[in-house]
Amino acid sequence: MSAVLxxxxxxxxxxxxxxxxxxxxxxxxxxxxxxxxxxxxKSTLLRLIAGEIRPSRGSVxxxxxxxxxxxxxxxxxxxxxxxxxxxxxxxxxxxxRLLLRLGGFAxxxxxxxxxxxxxxxxxTARMHDKVRTYSKGxxxxxxxxxxxxxxxxxxVLDEPMTGLDPLGRREVLELLxxxxxxxxxxxxxxxILYEVEHLTAExxxxxxxxxxxxxxxxxxxxxxxxxxxxxxxxxxxxxxxxRALIExxxxxxxxxxxxxGAEEHLALETRDVGAFYRRLTGLAARERFxxxxxxxxxxxxxxxxxxxxx
Amino acid sequence: MAExxxxxxxxxxxxxxxHRLRAWPIWTTGLRTALKQRRALLLLYLPPVIATVxxxxxxxxxxxxSEQLERESPFExxxxxxxxxxxxxxxxxxxxxxxLKMLEVTRQIIEFNKAMxxxxxxxxxxxxxxxxxxxxxxxxxxxxxxxxxxxLDYFLGKFGVAAFxxxxxxxxxxxVICLVASISSPEWAFLKEEWDVIPRAxxxxxxxxxxxxxLVLLASSLAARxxxxxxxxxxxxxxxxAMSQALGHLVSRRFFALSLGDDLNTLGSQxxxxxxxxxxxxxxxxxxxxxxxxxxxxxxxxxxxxxxxxVA
Amino acid sequence: MSxxxxxxxxxxxxxxxxxxxxxxxxxxxxxxCLPVAASLLIATISRFEGPPPLEVVxxxxxxxxxxxxxxxxxxxxxxxVVAEEIEDRTITFLFTRPIPRAAILVGRYLAALVLLVVxxxxxxxxxxxxxxxxxxxxxxxxxxxxxxxxxxxxxVLLGGxxxxxxxxxxxALVKRPVLVGxxxxxxxxxxxxxxxxxxxxxxxxxxxxxxxxxGNAELLPMFSETLAPLELxxxxxxxxxxxxxxxxxxxxxxxxxxxxxxxxxx
Numbered sequence: 001m002s003a004v005l006x007x008x009x010x011x012x013x014x015x016x017x018x019x020x021x022x023x024x025x026x027x028x029x030x031x032x033x034x035x036x037x038x039x040x041x042k043s044t045l046l047r048l049i050a051g052e053i054r055p056s057r058g059s060v061x062x063x064x065x066x067x068x069x070x071x072x073x074x075x076x077x078x079x080x081x082x083x084x085x086x087x088x089x090x091x092x093x094x095x096x097r098l099l100l101r102l103g104g105f106a107x108x109x110x111x112x113x114x115x116x117x118x119x120x121x122x123x124t125a126r127m128h129d130k131v132r133t134y135s136k137g138x139x140x141x142x143x144x145x146x147x148x149x150x151x152x153x154x155x156v157l158d159e160p161m162t163g164l165d166p167l168g169r170r171e172v173l174e175l176l177x178x179x180x181x182x183x184x185x186x187x188x189x190x191x192i193l194y195e196v197e198h199l200t201a202e203x204x205x206x207x208x209x210x211x212x213x214x215x216x217x218x219x220x221x222x223x224x225x226x227x228x229x230x231x232x233x234x235x236x237x238x239x240x241x242x243r244a245l246i247e248x249x250x251x252x253x254x255x256x257x258x259x260x261g262a263e264e265h266l267a268l269e270t271r272d273v274g275a276f277y278r279r280l281t282g283l284a285a286r287e288r289f290x291x292x293x294x295x296x297x298x299x300x301x302x303x304x305x306x307x308x309x310x
Numbered sequence: 311m312a313e314x315x316x317x318x319x320x321x322x323x324x325x326x327x328x329h330r331l332r333a334w335p336i337w338t339t340g341l342r343t344a345l346k347q348r349r350a351l352l353l354l355y356l357p358p359v360i361a362t363v364x365x366x367x368x369x370x371x372x373x374x375x376s377e378q379l380e381r382e383s384p385f386e387x388x389x390x391x392x393x394x395x396x397x398x399x400x401x402x403x404x405x406x407x408x409x410l411k412m413l414e415v416t417r418q419i420i421e422f423n424k425a426m427x428x429x430x431x432x433x434x435x436x437x438x439x440x441x442x443x444x445x446x447x448x449x450x451x452x453x454x455x456x457x458x459x460x461x462l463d464y465f466l467g468k469f470g471v472a473a474f475x476x477x478x479x480x481x482x483x484x485x486v487i488c489l490v491a492s493i494s495s496p497e498w499a500f501l502k503e504e505w506d507v508i509p510r511a512x513x514x515x516x517x518x519x520x521x522x523x524x525l526v527l528l529a530s531s532l533a534a535r536x537x538x539x540x541x542x543x544x545x546x547x548x549x550x551x552a553m554s555q556a557l558g559h560l561v562s563r564r565f566f567a568l569s570l571g572d573d574l575n576t577l578g579s580q581x582x583x584x585x586x587x588x589x590x591x592x593x594x595x596x597x598x599x600x601x602x603x604x605x606x607x608x609x610x611x612x613x614x615x616x617x618x619x620x621v622a
Numbered sequence: 623m624s625x626x627x628x629x630x631x632x633x634x635x636x637x638x639x640x641x642x643x644x645x646x647x648x649x650x651x652x653x654x655c656l657p658v659a660a661s662l663l664i665a666t667i668s669r670f671e672g673p674p675p676l677e678v679v680x681x682x683x684x685x686x687x688x689x690x691x692x693x694x695x696x697x698x699x700x701x702x703v704v705a706e707e708i709e710d711r712t713i714t715f716l717f718t719r720p721i722p723r724a725a726i727l728v729g730r731y732l733a734a735l736v737l738l739v740v741x742x743x744x745x746x747x748x749x750x751x752x753x754x755x756x757x758x759x760x761x762x763x764x765x766x767x768x769x770x771x772x773x774x775x776x777x778v779l780l781g782g783x784x785x786x787x788x789x790x791x792x793x794a795l796v797k798r799p800v801l802v803g804x805x806x807x808x809x810x811x812x813x814x815x816x817x818x819x820x821x822x823x824x825x826x827x828x829x830x831x832x833x834x835x836x837g838n839a840e841l842l843p844m845f846s847e848t849l850a851p852l853e854l855x856x857x858x859x860x861x862x863x864x865x866x867x868x869x870x871x872x873x874x875x876x877x878x879x880x881x882x883x884x885x886x887x888x
Contacts, residue, residue: 053885072720074718079718085710087712095715102632104720535709540800540801544807548694549690552685552686555686556682559681560667560678562667
């Protein structure tokens with residue numbers, strides 16, 4: 001299968017400000033989260049993909065097309081921009097229908113699709129009200145609705161959760177998951193790492209305009225060898241267990257931490273989490289330390305983000 | 311301890327600080343922001359600066375030439391070649407000096423002062439047209455009114471920003487030229503004989519800047535966008551001029567006073583001590599028209615600022 | 623129908639209602655009422671002391687309407703065509719549709735043109751109607767030269783169409799179209815059109831003058847001092863040139879819109 005996105009030394013500068021610098025990557029497809037701190041270049045990358053701006057250097061191809069003003073691409077691309085912009089004096093339904101009509105749909109089909117898209121975003125009750133009367137969350141739903149209404153092959157969403165309440169976030173996450181499982185490629189940016197993590201393990205992490213990491217989250221984490229993995233475990237005899245563990249070559253450090261009541265936990269760092277787990281299984285079978293819980297404390301996206309960005 | 315930070319700004323209702331210059335921070339912040347627009351500053355002030363430099367030079371040369379001509383007897387004790395040379399330089403000096411006499415320093419300063427009004431309008435329109443409407447668009451007025459300031463402080467702060475740029479174009483060039491004229495005139499003759507030009511020029515600069523700034527702030531308070539405010543300012547000048555011409559010619563001469571530009575020209579001539587029979591508006595009518603406009607602008611701005619103040 | 627024309631039609635239909643119910647439309651209508659109000663005032667006053675008829679026509683028809691109201695209203699309406707989409711950052715939605723970008727300019731321009739035709743046309747028709755009923759100082763009826771009303775009406779409409787096309791194109795060409803438009807109205811047109819010499823031919827006003835007075839042996843001598851200090855083009859040539867300016871402005875604007883990227887703030 002050909003890649004959805006191919007970027008070759010892609011750079012974009014705003015005067016003397018670097019928006020994106022020397023980004024070379026390929027995204028095969030599926031649901032991919034684009035993460036990075038403010039000003040990392042996420043929106044710049046998405047705007048380049050959506051053909052809103054041109055690269056300053058390098059090239060980008062989306063579904064095999066150069067995106068800038070490419071009408072062929074726009075038939076199969078849905079874009080939800082970050083900016084809180086809509087036609088204030090139109091209704092949500094009129095906006096989605098207008099954009100569908102411009103997409104080449106006949107009036108009746110555009111109407112049906114607009115209604116269906118707005119229904120998917122739970123906006124049916126208010127879709128004939130003027131946008132200026134909408135809340136921030138409703139406006140965001142209209143923007144998402146116009147992006148999905150024509151069933152695009154690739155959906156590009158810049159901060160799609162902005163302005164949504166917790167229920168709305170859950171609905172949109174569910175919608176994106178649904179679209180992803182039905183074969184639509186979804187590329188979305190978000191600051192909220194928890195949500196990215198819950199939607200997909202595939203991430204692209206950029207910082208200061210450069211690509212820092214790409215791929216499945218556990219694989220990315222595994223590649224960060226300079227940062228030992230943190231593992232937390234609870235045991236009935238933690239201090240004896242700590243003595244045994246500190247002898248292992250892959251264990252960097254072990255700390256005994258107070259838990260609830262008189263209970264104590266162990267927090268340890270290991271260079272090779274696979275070898276550690278294998279050895280721990282053997283140890284648990286041989287000795288009776290009473291290990292009751294075991295968790296990897298820093299395999300989360302947040303931890304990866306912290307390691308890479310700070 | 312738990313804390314919440316709700317992004318709702320409420321009008322400040324506590325006791326105001328004792329110090330009187332509460333508009334000062336608004337003014338200085340506005341100036342700092344505006345002064346960052348270097349390209350605009352260059353474009354707006356380059357023509358007045360060039361005009362001031364050239365005119366200062368002309369005034370200086372004129373005084374120098376006339377002084378030299380008075381001091382020297384041009385052909386005394388000279389050979390034929392020297393006489394020719396002196397004649398040539400005399401011609402130049404004569405031209406400059408004669409030109410200066412013809413132009414009359416005072417009258418030229420007055421005309422120059424009035425001509426600077428156009429640049430003052432451009433500068434005030436550029437830097438002032440967004441002061442209220444962009445605050446409203448960005449919601450920045452909520453931040454202002456959540457602080458211990460009154461509407462008057464807010465207005466004065468913004469007024470100061472726009473007026474500063476008007477005064478830079480309207481007041482500084484005539485003062486520079488008056489300074490050059492004072493220094494280069496023999497025995498401070500300019501200061502002794504024509505001193506009243508300086509306070510008159512200052513008075514005109516303040517009047518013109520005040521009226522133009524009020525017009526710009528009025529447009530900014532009414533418009534939703536800066537571009538609308540700009541159209542409002544220039545449209546007002548264009549439209550009031552055309553309406554005054556049409557109605558002044560066809561209905562009654564009093565309608566000429568509808569043109570704010572003509573009114574200010576008339577008042578300028580009066581303040582600078584020149585009676586110009588060619589002006590269509592009489593000074594009395596001009597004062598009435600300008601006063602009515604100022605009152606109207608202040609009332610509308612006050613009403614619009616009242617609406618800006620958040621009651622959350 | 624090609625994609626361009628179908629997209630133009632869809633955009634025209636969608637924006638027609640929006641244009642008519644916008645603040646700009648309200649302001650434009652207000653401005654267009656001013657000459658009507660002034661004409662009514664003149665009509666009332668002239669019952670007692672009538673001004674010279676040609677002076678009325680000159681001031682109300684030309685100076686106030688064609689030279690002031692038309693460019694101003696065209697600036698207000700025309701500068702919104704593309705610039706409003708950019709300023710409001712809604713142009714992204716249109717740019718990511720499979721339509722030629724030029725259709726955005728043309729579709730929205732046509733919607734703006736309908737508004738201009740309605741407000742300027744109504745205002746102009748009312749002014750002409752009111753002024754045509756005036757009586758001179760000694761009670762004699764003001765007889766407008768043959769075809770004059772029609773020419774004045776055409777001047778207002780065509781002027782509005784051409785100016786708004788220029789301002790619409792400016793919206794695609796420059797970052798601050800209103801500012802440039804104001805400069806164009808006040809400095810370029812205002813200055814050049816009143817300077818003696820051939821440079822008048824660089825202005826839209828020259829061709830509007832030509833449309834009003836050109837080739838009319840009866841009218842030309844009456845206005846030659848104030849309006850036509852140089853030789854005017856024939857009305858047909860003036861219309862041709864005005865249409866050419868309109869089409870050229872739209873073409874340049876459309877071409878720029880198609881190739882230019884607009885970096886919108888988040």
